[in-house]
Amino acid sequence: MIQVEGLRYAWPRAPRDCLTLDGLRVEPGEAVFLHGPSGCGKSTLLSLLAGVLLAREGSVRLAGRDWRELSGAARDRHRADHVGYLFQQFNLLPWLPVLDNVLLGCRFSRTRAQRAAERAGSPSAQARSLLQRVGLPQDSWTRAARELSVGQQQRVAAARALIGAPEVVIADEPTSALDAALREGFMDVLLGECRAARSTLVFVSHDERLAARFDRALSLPDLNRASCGAVA
């Protein structure tokens, strides 16, 4: 599902590469834990996987396409169709109602809107069923996202990443803002839903205790042969 070969990346105007990765392969349906302290290039790698940044050298393939072969607009479409993305925090448009935030995942991709409709009848029907499964009380669905607690917001973000069953879900420390109790519940929901949708999960965190729940755990500092310095 994801293949990285001979990747080199440097931030614009940076004197040397901050990410050098010989190879990384993630199989369809696999749940991979990427571990690394902050500043080791985690976010940069995820941006490269999601096709927001482009490799200087080497190839990053996702769902059969090399990001570098696609035009800017085609990359945006490819990302919308195949990638669900989860941030550490601030995942939602704060002024948009919860349900519409979930539907954002379908807004820029007809493919995902179609897949959501196949599974639940309509995108908004799937959004509702996902919100139910991540355990968000129904009376909060029409409220603006900013009125929710951080834990609830992350659950909504998970629902958005999962709507329309994208092939790949990329999660960038989604639990770091949650306390221990919420964290466990969130991990259950995320892993369970990814498995149910047969989505590949790439999960990055500095919290090694989570690693046990994944099919495979990798250490980014081991993979990355360049030292990043202070770039997050």
Add this chain to the structure above:
Amino acid sequence: MTSLTGLAAASSWNRRGTLSLVALSIALATLLLLTFERVRLDVRENFASAVSGTDLVVGARTGPVQLMLYAVFRLGGATHTIRMDSVRAVAQHRAVAWVVPLALGDTHRGFPVLGTTRAYFDHFRYGERQPLALAQGTPFSGDLDGLYGAVLGAEVAQRLQYRLGERIVLAHGSGSLPGSEHADKPFTVVGILARTGTPVDRTVHISLQALEAIHLDWAGGVPMKGLAIPAEQARKFDLEPKQVTAALVGLKGRAAVFNVQRFVNEFEGEPLMAVLPGVALDELWSVVGVGEALLLALSGLVALVSLAGLVATVLAGLNERRRELAVLRAVGAGPRHVMLLLAAEGLLVTLTGVALGALAHLATVVLAGPWVQAQYGVTLNLAAPSASQWQLLAGVLAAGVLASLVPGLRAYRLSLADGLAPRS
């Protein structure tokens, strides 16, 4: 991209507090531009319709604009009078069909008093060559029996709530000095004219003989000491007017207009001047045009300032919204979507502002129209936007679109540079 517009609307609604202030300032600029243009158009229309069917206006030598202003629009005062003999001589010209002498100078409670002849009611035309019509009563008779009869313009009658038979006293000059009233010779309202939307509405009409009569015992602007001629006695005097302020001239055919104009301008008895009303108006507009252009430029500046406010507001909010942009990028929005989103936001605010401004403009015309009519004699039309007003609206909108592109482009650059990790 209907979904983007929806997002833009929701996002703007979220920041409605700040944005509505910006929309308000755009509304004010729009109001200013539209109202200024409406006033400009209607003033021109009012002036242009104040006199029609008159081929020449004859008066003492001044500027053509000045002659028009006091003879037709009752603005300002005449510096010199012309002799009635001269007016008669002009009337003798074979190309001349009619002559209406006009004598101005007195007032009644701020409204100008016009001394003229019955020919005024037969020949004066306004607007689309419409004749004067009496709403009530008759014209003054023009003979000695009806010497002290007055015909009121519609506005005079309405404002002062006069009816037929009302006794009114005229004041000498502007009536601002105490004791300058012709109290010994009151007039009776014999007729009230239908509304015309021209300076006629603000005029009190009396006969030239009556004007002569009330000034029999006056000299040099004050009553003569020891001489008082009662109203009845005045009829025994020679009341033929010697001097008037100006005269309206109608020709038998338009072709002779320059001939007659030359005849008047080269008149040997005294220095006279004849102007074509249309030409004089054109001259007036070219004088006024400079001021108009300046006012329009100032209104345009106000519009620019409010659009600059729009750009500043959206730009200032942009930094805090980099997270939002990253979220949008993560769900597959391209940088161009982000740009469109921001531009749509600016456009929405501009549209709201322009719509509000247009409504405020209409409200202004409705609410302030009667006051402007009473104060300045200019009728403001509640009409669909004129071509020039549409142009102004389109101009504001176009400038709004351009201004909205500024934050749009900035967002485009930011979302390219930030990717999914805004560094703020």
